[in-house]
Amino acid sequence: xxxxxxxxxxxxxxxxxxxxxxxxxxxxxxxxxxxxxxxxxxxxxxxxxxxxxxxxxxxxxxxxxxxxxxxxxxxxxxxxxxxxxxxxxxxxxxxxxxxxxxxxxxxxxxxxxxxxxxxxxxxxxxxxxxxxxxxxxxxxxxxxxxxxxxxxxxxxxxxxxxxxxxxxxxxxxxxxxxxxxxxxxxxxxxxxxxxxxxxxxxxxxxxxxxxxxxxxxxxxxxxxxxxxxxxxxxxxxxxxxxxxxxxxxxxxxxxxxxxxxxxxxxxxxxxxxxxxxxxxxxxxxxxxxxxxxxxxxxxxxxxxxxxxxxxxxxxxxxxxxxxxxxxxxxxxxxxxxxxx
Ligand code: LMR
Numbered sequence: 343x344x345x346x347x348x349x350x351x352x353x354x355x356x357x358x359x360x361x362x363x364x365x366x367x368x369x370x371x372x373x374x375x376x377x378x379x380x381x382x383x384x385x386x387x388x389x390x391x392x393x394x395x396x397x398x399x400x401x402x403x404x405x406x407x408x409x410x411x412x413x414x415x416x417x418x419x420x421x422x423x424x425x426x427x428x429x430x431x432x433x434x435x436x437x438x439x440x441x442x443x444x445x446x447x448x449x450x451x452x453x454x455x456x457x458x459x460x461x462x463x464x465x466x467x468x469x470x471x472x473x474x475x476x477x478x479x480x481x482x483x484x485x486x487x488x489x490x491x492x493x494x495x496x497x498x499x500x501x502x503x504x505x506x507x508x509x510x511x512x513x514x515x516x517x518x519x520x521x522x523x524x525x526x527x528x529x530x531x532x533x534x535x536x537x538x539x540x541x542x543x544x545x546x547x548x549x550x551x552x553x554x555x556x557x558x559x560x561x562x563x564x565x566x567x568x569x570x571x572x573x574x575x576x577x578x579x580x581x582x583x584x585x586x587x588x589x590x591x592x593x594x595x596x597x598x599x600x601x602x603x604x605x606x607x608x609x610x611x612x613x614x615x616x617x618x619x620x621x622x623x624x625x626x627x628x629x630x631x632x633x634x635x636x637x638x639x640x641x642x643x644x645x646x647x648x649x650x651x652x653x654x655x656x657x658x659x660x661x662x663x664x665x666x667x668x669x670x671x672x673x674x675x676x677x678x679x680x681x682x
């Protein structure tokens with residue numbers, strides 16, 4: 343039997359042809375950037391809006407354009423109630439929903455952040471998000487095909503209505519718009535108000551037409567959605583916190599080549615620092631904007647009035663132990679030094 347050894351030249355030629363065939367699609371692929379659609383529901387001039395744009399700038403710069411980030415603010419791509427499903431289906435690659443919006447995904451533990459008066463400020467909150475609780479919540483999210491990349495701040499909440507609202511009795515019978523969190527529903531009920539879950543994009547009109555009487559939010563969300571045009575009173579209650587989890591689709595995330603993924607992750611880290619550094623200033627300036635508009639009266643809540651609110655609301659913690667997790671609540675208490 344004769345064996346035909348291929349000549350070295352033929353082998354090289356064949357190899358080159360194969361390499362060419364393989365290299366071409368790779369080159370073509372390398373030229374087409376990986377696109378990250380980043381959808382969110384707030385205005386660009388907010389801590390989250392600016393954080394998303396900073397992430398775009400850093401990720402595109404550091405990957406030298408191999409990753410392109412398209413930011414869609416103001417519910418222009420997906421609104422509340424749509425965006426989580428869109429992420430799971432891969433129609434969008436990145437979101438930063440408020441921590442109050444993870445319940446419908448089956449992640450009820452995230453509602454621990456909605457417990458009234460559980461945090462006095464962002465520093466206390468960071469002790470939780472930067473510690474084992476923050477990591478454990480992201481681990482849970484992975485079971486839903488979602489990777490948590492960062493926690494972003496907005497800030498402490500205010501209440502608004504068309505009548506002065508200082509103490510619990512003032513809230514009786516008011517229809518108050520809330521995010522999709524049972525804890526927030528219980529909070530409004532504890533004040534004698536009627537909670538109404540509603541997408542953020544619909545709040546301005548609902549306030550304008552009287553579908554709801556009032557709402558709670560941070561000053562930056564309140565001002566940039568022009569809610570001051572349709573609400574007469576804003577009470578500085580600081581009764582709760584709004585912050586975000588920046589999340590991505592796990593399959594998408596794992597499909598990014600490791601070198602690029604590291605660059606994107608580093609861009610997220612720096613964008614997170616930026617967003618968290620500007621959050622307080624953005625909210626202070628927004629409150630000043632509301633004040634200057636002269637359309638909404640700002641009510642300063644006295645320590646006595648705050649104590650009344652706290653007394654009415656703190657029972658919401660116990661009421662939600664089964665939903666949120668008794669141990670989880672205890673861990674947060676420990677991290678922040680909270681005492682009932
Ligand atoms: C809301 O729905 O009230 C806000 O939390 C929206 C946001 O993303 O800040």
